[in-house]
Amino acid sequence: MKKKIIIILLLFFVVQPESVNAQPDYIYKEYYSLVGRKIKKGKSINTVKPFIGITSHHLPTAAPLLDNFYGQLKKARPDIKTFLIIGPDHFEKCKQKFVTSNKKLNTMFGELKVDNKLYNELIGSGIKKEGQCFIGEHSIGVQANYIKKFFPKSEVVPILLSYSAKNKNFQNTIKVLKKRKADIFIVQSTDFAHYVNAKQARVVDETSRKMIGELNGDSFSLKQIDSPGSIKLMLQLAKELRLKPEIIEHKNSFDFNGAFNNTTSYFSIFF
Numbered sequence: 001m002k003k004k005i006i007i008i009l010l011l012f013f014v015v016q017p018e019s020v021n022a023q024p025d026y027i028y029k030e031y032y033s034l035v036g037r038k039i040k041k042g043k044s045i046n047t048v049k050p051f052i053g054i055t056s057h058h059l060p061t062a063a064p065l066l067d068n069f070y071g072q073l074k075k076a077r078p079d080i081k082t083f084l085i086i087g088p089d090h091f092e093k094c095k096q097k098f099v100t101s102n103k104k105l106n107t108m109f110g111e112l113k114v115d116n117k118l119y120n121e122l123i124g125s126g127i128k129k130e131g132q133c134f135i136g137e138h139s140i141g142v143q144a145n146y147i148k149k150f151f152p153k154s155e156v157v158p159i160l161l162s163y164s165a166k167n168k169n170f171q172n173t174i175k176v177l178k179k180r181k182a183d184i185f186i187v188q189s190t191d192f193a194h195y196v197n198a199k200q201a202r203v204v205d206e207t208s209r210k211m212i213g214e215l216n217g218d219s220f221s222l223k224q225i226d227s228p229g230s231i232k233l234m235l236q237l238a239k240e241l242r243l244k245p246e247i248i249e250h251k252n253s254f255d256f257n258g259a260f261n262n263t264t265s266y267f268s269i270f271f
Contacts (some may be wrong), residue, residue, distance in 0.1 A: 024134045025106045026141030031270040032108050034063040035149050042046025043248045045270050050076055051181050051243065052234055052271040054188040057087065057142040061253050062191075064265050066142070068249060069268045070150040073185070076270075080185045081266040082115040082155050083147050084177070086234070087189035088227030089160040094133035097162035097229070098126075098169050101134050105141075105156060115155040118180065122157060125172035134158060139189040139227070147187075163222060165229030174237050181241065190227045192265035198254035202267045205250065212247070212269065215239040234271075243271040255266045 055069040056062040073080075088098075095169040102119045105112040123129060134140060140158045147154060177186065193204040208224045211217070217235035220228045238245070254260055 012161060020028045023104050023106050024101070024137075024140070024216070025196065026138075026144050026223040027106055027108045028059065028145060029108060031059050031063070031145070033069075034060055035108075035145055036067060036070075038064040043072075045072050045076040045246065045248065047076070047244075047246045048268045050185070050270040051241070052186045052188065052238060054190060054231075054234065054267055054269040055143075056191050056268075057139045057189045058191050058253065058264055058266065059138075059142050061256050061264070064256065065249055065251055065266050065268055066146055070146045071246060073270075074150050075245070077185060080151055080154055082184045083143070083151070084118065084157050084159065084184055085140050085143045085147075085182070085189055086159045086161065086186065086230050087137070087143070088230060089162050090137065090139060090226070092105070092162060093137075094130050094160055094162065096128040096130060096160070097165045098173075099128045099130040099133065100157060100159050101129065101131050103131055103134070105144045107141075107145045107148045108249045109152070112144055112148050113155045115157055115184075118157050118184065118255060121176045121180075122159070122173060126169070127159065127173060133160060143187050143189045158167055161227060161229035161233070163226075163228055165232075168239055170233045171237060173233070174240060177237055178241060182242045186234065186237075188227075188230050190211045190230055192225050192267055193223070193235055193252075194226060194264055198252050198263050199260045201252050201254075201263050205252075205265050205267075208267070209247070209250070212245050215245070238271045
């Protein structure tokens, strides 16, 4: 009997589910003064009621670009109640290639709740539920802070994709998102050319610009972007809805910090 109790206790501590009750903490205190600090009069959005946006998650370097992205979005769509954040699983911590979570997100500006209706629809489309891999994932955390700052009453649903996620995983999700076009906004949280000098990055980015203009997501690789899966999903969605990309900014980390080598590139785009 004593042996059985010990075994049960061991199973309780060792075979527990992965932190399913933990809320992801994205309280980047060191960046508090950056968010919303450099809102400027950038290029106005011509797209009527944009549905999809692509922007960086590279803090602190790209803070001015992020400020302008969310500042312009606030002018164009102040009514947004739900954001879908799609980003790369940078460290490949998720067990599945296409996952979401219904845990509230803690930001430096307060708590972001999850839109459970959209979450359940996405689970129904085949996206898997995971929790642990969202903890510490800055592709979600950076956007969560900007969303809470600029749209404090909104809700979110986060999605992470493996770099190897394939188009065949996306079709049911695209059907859900097409139906919700009128009442949500999708943020693709991605950075572009990595680890090359500024001159080389410009060459790579011109290829990316061309593929985005053609809504050609299939040709993207890790050379061009840190989440090929995300942009394949977004460009396929844009193609089916006949949306056109509007690039409002294209920058490189060199433009912000003057470091020529080992750079990262950024695009701010609305569809």
